[in-house]
Amino acid sequence: MATVxxxxxxxxxxxxxxxxVKDINLSWQDGxxxxxxxxxxxxxxxxxxxxxxxxxxxxxxxxxxxxDVTAQSPRERNVAQVxxxxxxxxxxxxxxxxxxxxxxxxxxxAEVDRSVRAVAEMLELTPxxxxxxxxxxxxxKQRISMGRGIVRSDTTxxxxxxxxxxxxxxxxxxxxxxxxELHQRxxxxxxYVTHDQHEALTFAxxxxxxxxxxxxxxASPEELHHQPAAPFVGYFIGSPGMNLFDGKxxxxxxxxxxxxxxxxxxxxxxxxxQVxxxxQVxIRPEYVQVSRDAHExxxxxxxTRTMLTGNALMLELTGxxxxxxxxxxxxxxxxxxxxxxVHFPHDKVLLYSSRQDGGKRLETQVAA
Amino acid sequence: xxLQLTHINKRYGNNIKCRDLNLSLDPGMFLALxxxxxxxxxxxxxxxxxxEKPDSGRVFMDGEDVTxxxxxxxxxxxxxxxxxxxxxxxxxxxxxxxLKVAGYDASTVKTRVHTVAQQVxxxxxxxxxxxxxxxxxxxxxxxxxxxxxxxxxxxxxxPLGNLDYKLREDLRLELKTIASESEAMFVYATPEPLDALTxxxxxxxxxxxxxxxxxxxxxxYLRPNQIASGRYxxxxxxxxxxxxxxxxxxxxxxxxxxxxxxxxxSLEPGDYVxxxxxxxxxxxxxxxxxxxxxxxxxxxxxxxxxVTLSEIVGxxxxxxxxxxxxxxxxxxxxxxxxxxxxxxxxxxNSDYMHVFVPSGKLVASxxxxxxx
Numbered sequence: 025m026a027t028v029x030x031x032x033x034x035x036x037x038x039x040x041x042x043x044x045v046k047d048i049n050l051s052w053q054d055g056x057x058x059x060x061x062x063x064x065x066x067x068x069x070x071x072x073x074x075x076x077x078x079x080x081x082x083x084x085x086x087x088x089x090x091x092d093v094t095a096q097s098p099r100e101r102n103v104a105q106v107x108x109x110x111x112x113x114x115x116x117x118x119x120x121x122x123x124x125x126x127x128x129x130x131x132x133x134a135e136v137d138r139s140v141r142a143v144a145e146m147l148e149l150t151p152x153x154x155x156x157x158x159x160x161x162x163x164x165k166q167r168i169s170m171g172r173g174i175v176r177s178d179t180t181x182x183x184x185x186x187x188x189x190x191x192x193x194x195x196x197x198x199x200x201x202x203x204x205e206l207h208q209r210x211x212x213x214x215x216y217v218t219h220d221q222h223e224a225l226t227f228a229x230x231x232x233x234x235x236x237x238x239x240x241x242x243a244s245p246e247e248l249h250h251q252p253a254a255p256f257v258g259y260f261i262g263s264p265g266m267n268l269f270d271g272k273x274x275x276x277x278x279x280x281x282x283x284x285x286x287x288x289x290x291x292x293x294x295x296x297x298q299v300x301x302x303x304q305v306x307i308r309p310e311y312v313q314v315s316r317d318a319h320e321x322x323x324x325x326x327x328t329r330t331m332l333t334g335n336a337l338m339l340e341l342t343g344x345x346x347x348x349x350x351x352x353x354x355x356x357x358x359x360x361x362x363x364x365x366v367h368f369p370h371d372k373v374l375l376y377s378s379r380q381d382g383g384k385r386l387e388t389q390v391a392a
Numbered sequence: 393x394x395l396q397l398t399h400i401n402k403r404y405g406n407n408i409k410c411r412d413l414n415l416s417l418d419p420g421m422f423l424a425l426x427x428x429x430x431x432x433x434x435x436x437x438x439x440x441x442x443x444e445k446p447d448s449g450r451v452f453m454d455g456e457d458v459t460x461x462x463x464x465x466x467x468x469x470x471x472x473x474x475x476x477x478x479x480x481x482x483x484x485x486x487x488x489x490x491l492k493v494a495g496y497d498a499s500t501v502k503t504r505v506h507t508v509a510q511q512v513x514x515x516x517x518x519x520x521x522x523x524x525x526x527x528x529x530x531x532x533x534x535x536x537x538x539x540x541x542x543x544x545x546x547x548x549x550x551p552l553g554n555l556d557y558k559l560r561e562d563l564r565l566e567l568k569t570i571a572s573e574s575e576a577m578f579v580y581a582t583p584e585p586l587d588a589l590t591x592x593x594x595x596x597x598x599x600x601x602x603x604x605x606x607x608x609x610x611x612x613y614l615r616p617n618q619i620a621s622g623r624y625x626x627x628x629x630x631x632x633x634x635x636x637x638x639x640x641x642x643x644x645x646x647x648x649x650x651x652x653x654x655x656x657x658s659l660e661p662g663d664y665v666x667x668x669x670x671x672x673x674x675x676x677x678x679x680x681x682x683x684x685x686x687x688x689x690x691x692x693x694x695x696x697x698x699v700t701l702s703e704i705v706g707x708x709x710x711x712x713x714x715x716x717x718x719x720x721x722x723x724x725x726x727x728x729x730x731x732x733x734x735x736x737x738x739x740x741n742s743d744y745m746h747v748f749v750p751s752g753k754l755v756a757s758x759x760x761x762x763x764x
Contacts, residue, residue, distance in 0.1 A: 063556050063558060063559065064526065064527060064556050064559075065526070192428050192429050192583050193583055193584055193585070193627055194428065194623065194624075194629055197627075197628055197629055200703075201701060201703075201712065204701060204703065205701070208732065219556040219557050219558070220556075220557040221557060221558070221706055222557070222705050222706060225703070225704045225705060225706065226703035226704070226705055226710070245704035245727070246704060246727050246729065249704065249707065249727045250727065259558075260558055261706070262706050262707045263561060263706040263707060264561065265558070265561075308707065309707075310707050310725070310726075329568075331568075331589065331590050332589045332590075332609075332610060332613065333586070333589065333590075334585060334586060334589055334613075334626075334627055334671075335669070335670075335671035335708070335723060335725065336671075336725060340565075351707070351725075355760075
């Protein structure tokens with residue numbers, strides 16, 4: 025296993041007119057479980073192809089353990105890949121499928137047998153070893169694909185491209201957990217590409233959120249949740265995503281549509297927000313406080329809809345010309361049509377510069 | 393419109409898709425048909441549409457037997473997972489095509505296309521070709537086409553299955569709005585519990601070619617009538633724990649037990665399976681007295697456990713636990729960290745337990761999830 029680095033990597037498919045990925049600088053330490061997370065078209069698959077060597081970037085370098093491998097083929101880089109759809113030899117049995125990458129590299133027979141059995145055990149494929157791949161379901165076939173990805177001990181890194189797409193929800197939980205266990209057991213450098221935040225956050229210790237060809241933030245799942253570096257990260261991480269409003273910084277607070285957010289005066293005196301600036305205000309639905317009773321500084325809002333999320337109740341609210349979501353416990357008696365009172369706890373409010381100014385996170389000090 | 397399916401049987405060779413299946417839907421319902429892949433959801437939708445004839449049994453629409461009525465004469469629309477649009481026609485022409493087939497005049501076609509395009513928020517793309525749109529936009533075109541023809545029954549076969557997770561989250565809310573503004577009946581087949589919870593008014597669980605449970609979505613979710621219902625309509629998966637009743641105690645292990653009377657249940661001595669959702673299991677550092685997010689009067693079963701895995705999932709944290717060889721999943725509604733192998737205390741909220749016989753049927757649900 026190895027450390028993988030991208031230095032000033034950019035790629036254009038149309039001769040520099042538009043860029044699929046823009047000036048990416050990222051590194052993956054040896055043995056880290058990481059993910060590239062973003063919507064369709066954000067450039068994450070392009071980046072994966074650049075790492076594996078399937079694509080040579082228009083600009084920049086790929087380093088493996090400090091060595092420039094930009095010109096090397098996937099085979100020379102020794103990178104294993106697991107794709108969206110299982111890649112198995114249908115007519116071979118599971119044992120021979122798993123053994124294939126090893127035999128291909130001339131590994132001796134005893135070593136092949138040892139590795140295949142160990143991988144089969146980890147992926148719960150032992151009972152199927154003698155079965156032909158075409159007798160198995162999609163989930164088992166995908167486990168074979170994963171097994172083929174990790175079976176070689178000399179692999180530089182294992183890349184996963186949305187490997188759970190075709191798997192049923194119940195099976196997904198199981199396979200996600202298996203993958204995480206595999207990583208903890210084997211300590212491989214693994215890079216997992218997905219649009220699904222659940223998959224990225226459960227699998228990876230380090231997640232890079234991408235949008236429109238840019239890497240917006242690379243951080244732990246916890247930090248992405250608590251400290252999203254850009255409004256898009258706040259929206260994309262969390263279910264539902266962060267509430268986001270346009271506002272204006274005033275002396276001693278922020279004007280949000282018809283309501284005045286009475287944030288402590290220090291906020292506006294912070295060096296990055298000037299009075300009169302347009303700003304964006306974010307707060308996660310789970311941090312929005314609601315009450316049937318009026319309190320000072322809380323604003324009224326009407327519940328337009330309620331929805332179970334499976335473990336909580338989501339409220340859609342409209343008030344003071346703001347539309348927002350709040351999460352309350354599933355036992356909550358609140359119902360659509362009610363007018364309630366809403367509050368944004370100061371320590372949970374995040375500030376960003378306006379869209380025009382790039383939506384940068386504004387570091388601010390909130391007084392107690 | 394109302395829809396009844398009575399004693400439907402359908403098989404392809406040895407593959408039985410419907411086994412004496414009965415289902416009755418009232419006007420205005422938005423039904424989520426929940427089942428894993430391959431359980432026969434698509435077959436059932438096709439029988440409803442008239443694209444497939446049952447081997448036996450009947451289909452009634454508004455009380456009228458339509459079993460032998462062709463799909464074209466049933467006034468139904470279908471949306472598939474693989475969005476189907478005519479690639480050489482513009483978005484406008486795609487949406488207009490069923491209306492033209494039905495013989496509407498040009499001005500009516502125009503009005504209807506613009507109305508539904510606005511509903512699904514694709515008005516600005518009407519002149520484009522489908523391939524110039526993103527996956528989410530293409531699926532909206534397919535939905536618009538289904539809405540445009542003013543069908544009485546709209547059948548959706550995992551329509552969001554191919555879309556990005558976040559887009560799916562957004563489109564669910566939109567579809568719910570669209571359905572609430574439409575007079576059509578919606579039947580939505582999906583393996584995803586969240587699709588059902590967010591959009592549907594009612595839920596039906598399909599297993600072994602039969603509807604094993606059907607009711608309003610909240611009650612089906614809160615009160616599974618058998619183990620399979622709880623299994624398919626739960627994300628993350630419900631915990632199923634073997635248990636015994638003896639001496640007035642319900643025992644999961646020696647340390648995890650509760651007085652049956654406290655649960656206000658009457659259970660004969662014997663073997664059972666306890667079902668409990670992950671978010672009704674709390675995890676605290678060792679020896680902490682009360683679990684977080686507690687409410688007054690909760691009946692907790694607490695015991696020592698070891699963390700085998702901790703995952704942050706969106707805004708929640710899933711903690712996989714092991715206790716005396718029993719594996720459990722807990723979910724806490726915040727973002728926190730537990731380490732592999734960490735010793736913790738787990739607290740099962742027994743007010744939210746379901747007790748099943750080992751063969752699957754529900755015996756009783758605890759007080760917080762009982763009927764009413």
